[in-house]
Amino acid sequence: MYWNEEQQSGGSNISPMEFVERSLEEIRFWSRIMKEHSLFLRLGFRCEDTQLIAEANQFFHIFERIEQQSHAFTNQTDPMTIRRFNSEVQVAAANIYAFKRKVLGLILSCQLPGANNxxxxxxxxxxxxxxxxxRLIELNEGKLVPLAxxxxxxxxxxxxxxxxxAKFIGHLLDPSERKLVDIARNFSNDFDELLFQARDLDGMRPYSQTVPLLDQFLDQNRVSVVSLRDFKKTARDLIEECKIKSIIHPLLADHVYREADHFLTIIDMFDAHLTGTNV
Incomplete structure (x- = not known):
């Protein structure tokens, strides 16, 4: 996910050590996320959706095993071993993607009335x-996108x-939590605007890919992500302490907090590569 200074103009081959480190970082983070997605889907199914519940449980155990296995490796593990592991995990990711799209199709065709996903x-x-x-395919193929x-x-x-x-939080809070619902709605609007700006910048490539523009882009996004991350942390703590009314599972509250924190790490590492500073 992160590119070195010399890779800005056209990319270069990733070193074996960097390949192992990046692969394990991605798998450790995202396998836990996939495991939790399986749980959230299962909790949203109806009691009669026994086949879907069984499939969600199966994916939970698959990614739990992957997560545990990833922590058994180190940055000194043989790159070929990690390459094979990436391929195995990539198949699991493709399978859970297909399962999620199947569920989406069932919902949109009104075949799961009363479900809560x-x-x-x-x-x-x-x-x-x-x-x-x-990401796993790119790593195994040694593809490194230019930094900009x-x-x-x-x-x-x-x-x-x-x-x-932000939209999910606003919908899953109890309507009587008016202030928190308003805050979540404001975050939703803020990030919609940031997304539109990012897409505009994307449409102006390659002319928009100057260091000053990209640096300002990262700085602006960081400010909003920090605010959202802190809001999520507060909401998570309040939910765990049973101080607010919602139907948000405590693990879901922590889940979205960790994803915001992960995004901040990405922004900081991009900024360090862009400006040549240390994180």
């Missing part, structure tokens, strides 16, 4: 599965994710 939520988590799948392209691409993806999170 929002169509946008299912689309959201399927986008994340597809992102994870493609990567900055815009990653921000477009994650800004949409953050906008979705």
């Amino acid at each position: 929002f169509p946008l939520l299912v689309d959201h988590i399927s986008r994340e599965a597809n992102y994870f799948r493609k 392209d990567a900055i815009i691409k990653e921000n477009v993806f994650f800004l949409r994710i953050m906008a979705d999170h």
